[in-house]
Amino acid sequence: MTKHTIGTREEWLAARIELNEAEKELTRRSDALARRRQELPWVRIDKTYRFETDVGSASLAELFRGRSQLLVYHFMFGPDYTAGCMSCSSIADGFDGIAVHLENHDVALWAVSRAPLPKLQAYKQRMGWTFPWASSAGSDFNFDFNVAFTAAQQREGIVEYNYRRAGHAMDITPAPEAVVQFAAASGTDAPTYSLDRPGLSAFVREDGAVYHTYSTFARGLDGLWGMYQWLDRAPKGRNETGPWFRRHDEYGKP
Structure with missing residues (x-):
């Protein structure tokens, strides 16, 4: 059974709107950093x-x-x-x-x-x-x-x-x-x-x-x-505890 918070669509939307403000602030900060790189x-x-x-x-x-x-x-x-x-x-x-x-x-x-x-x-x-x-x-x-x-x-x-x-x-x-x-x-x-x-x-x-x-x-x-x-946008995020990826032609190999 999942241990993650389960909510209603209304609860999800309220939390998502709050997160949206934080994401917008991060975007603005990223834009400002880009300008500092160029300066x-x-x-x-x-x-x-x-x-x-x-x-x-x-x-x-x-x-x-x-x-x-x-x-x-x-x-x-x-x-x-x-x-x-x-x-x-x-x-x-x-x-x-x-x-x-x-x-x-x-x-x-x-x-x-x-x-x-x-x-x-x-x-x-x-x-x-x-x-x-x-x-x-x-x-x-x-x-x-x-x-x-x-x-x-x-x-x-x-x-x-x-x-x-x-x-x-x-x-x-x-x-x-x-x-x-x-x-x-x-x-x-x-x-x-x-x-x-x-x-x-x-x-x-x-x-x-x-x-x-x-x-x-x-x-x-x-x-x-x-x-x-x-x-970073998937439900479980990066979900890693160590090296997990391979070169793209190595997946499925032992």
Whole structure:
């Protein structure tokens, strides 16, 4: 028998109207936060970064593909992974549907990872994705934007991720079971897996110069995670006690 509150349609409607006001307030706060993101100072990028893409080597400016804005999803796929991170993969499942809309609104969308391009291409083909994905192998790009770290930083406990030091589950020793599971699913161990982290960075190009405008990490990516937006509106919510999802081609497999 359910333990949830059971009520009449009138009781439901009264509670729903009250909740509606809270949801409207959250929307207004979200709009205000978006404006604050856009008001952040721009930081000019003078360092040269090179990426390997399906059509050859490219600079950061060339990733804009003629647009004035660029969104980069920092996809966790380290050089020693055999498959992309499961969390990043579930987020990326939504990219193909929105990329065309962004491209027609002056925004280029790319995923960028440290794994060599052939690994990314093979995994992209496996997943059936079409969005552009570049390799930053050999570049400082991921390190400079705080989504990749060295083994020395890890050993010394000086990894700074999400604007603080040692504040993430992947910084804990020994690694939590969830991190161990996600690492194994990417074909590596927890310490190696944790050298790469997820994030989103935004850039703008104006008067021939490229500027960094915004970055977010960890739970700051929740809004991009399509399935959770739906689950947050389902009767039982996220309803999770640990890792439950898989890559979309792995459901039904033992």
